[in-house]
Amino acid sequence: xxxxxxxxxxxxxxxxxxxxxxxxxxxxxxxxxxxxxxxxxxxxxxxxxxxxxxxxxxxxxxxxxxxxxxxxxxxxxxxxxxxxxxxxxxxxxxxxxxxxxxxxxxxxxxxxxxxx
Amino acid sequence: xxxxxxxxxxxxxxxxxxxxxxxxxxxxxxxxxxxxxxxxxxxxxxxxxxxxxxxxxxxxxxxxxxxxxxxxxxxxxxxxxxxxxxxxxxxxxxxxxxxxxxxxxxxxxxxxxxxx
Numbered sequence: 001x002x003x004x005x006x007x008x009x010x011x012x013x014x015x016x017x018x019x020x021x022x023x024x025x026x027x028x029x030x031x032x033x034x035x036x037x038x039x040x041x042x043x044x045x046x047x048x049x050x051x052x053x054x055x056x057x058x059x060x061x062x063x064x065x066x067x068x069x070x071x072x073x074x075x076x077x078x079x080x081x082x083x084x085x086x087x088x089x090x091x092x093x094x095x096x097x098x099x100x101x102x103x104x105x106x107x108x109x110x111x112x113x114x115x116x
Numbered sequence: 117x118x119x120x121x122x123x124x125x126x127x128x129x130x131x132x133x134x135x136x137x138x139x140x141x142x143x144x145x146x147x148x149x150x151x152x153x154x155x156x157x158x159x160x161x162x163x164x165x166x167x168x169x170x171x172x173x174x175x176x177x178x179x180x181x182x183x184x185x186x187x188x189x190x191x192x193x194x195x196x197x198x199x200x201x202x203x204x205x206x207x208x209x210x211x212x213x214x215x216x217x218x219x220x221x222x223x224x225x226x227x228x229x230x231x232x
Contacts, residue, residue, distance in 0.1 A: 016228075016232075019225070020149070020218075020221050020222055020225045021143075021144050021145060021146055021149060022144075024140045024141075024143050024144040024218075025140075025141070025144035027137075027140050028137050028138075028140040028141035028144055029137060030137055033136070033137060094221075094224070094225070094228075095217075095220075095221035095224065095225070096220075096224075097217050097220070098217050098218065098220075098221045101211075101213050101214050101217035101218075102136075102140075102214065102217075104211075104212075104213070104214075105136050105210075105211035105214045106136055108210070108211065108212075109135070109136045109210070109211070112132075112210075116132075
């Protein structure tokens with residue numbers, strides 16, 4: 001008998017355990033905001049490896065975990081790839097209009113800083 | 117000659133130094149979110165002592181400082197009182213609609229948790 005493989009499912013808060021404070025904390029970091037903007041633009045699940053962030057792999061993993069544990073994204077394994085998707089339905093149901101408002105604010109700031 | 121009194125003005129970031137990440141970090145704490153909701157409801161400046169938060173005076177001071185340094189509130193002395201006001205004009209100019217969207221989300225969550 002061999003030991004069972006380590007679990008390949010990841011913990012996610014159910015919708016009613018998602019808290020505004022946790023969502024805002026998750027989005028209060030420039031890298032995590034960048035990840036969320038990219039996912040929103042893609043309108044699809046994206047593999048972690050696609051983001052090409054200018055940070056170490058372990059820091060990248062940390063940021064994705066903070067986003068998952070706060071309820072902002074869902075993560076699942078597809079073969080060897082870890083796929084990420086925005087939990088838009090959950091966030092829109094809990095906080096109508098907030099995600100779009102945050103994405104607009106982030107886009108405005110990015111443009112302002114680029115043109116600054 | 118006597119030494120000049122210690123400065124009674126407090127540092128505030130100018131509008132163009134306010135960052136979305138800093139605003140979201142400031143609002144990612146339940147006490148700070150509560151302070152901001154109260155200021156938004158008051159539509160006026162309020163003295164720190166009015167809030168009656170269930171935390172120590174030094175923690176209260178810390179929370180107000182985080183809100184000020186992120187550009188969410190302005191603080192000034194009136195006699196012995198430290199007065200606080202939302203920087204609504206600055207926030208609305210930088211991130212149109214965001215503050216109202218955040219306040220709505222906070223109100224919805226407060227109702228949901230109360231009724232939960």
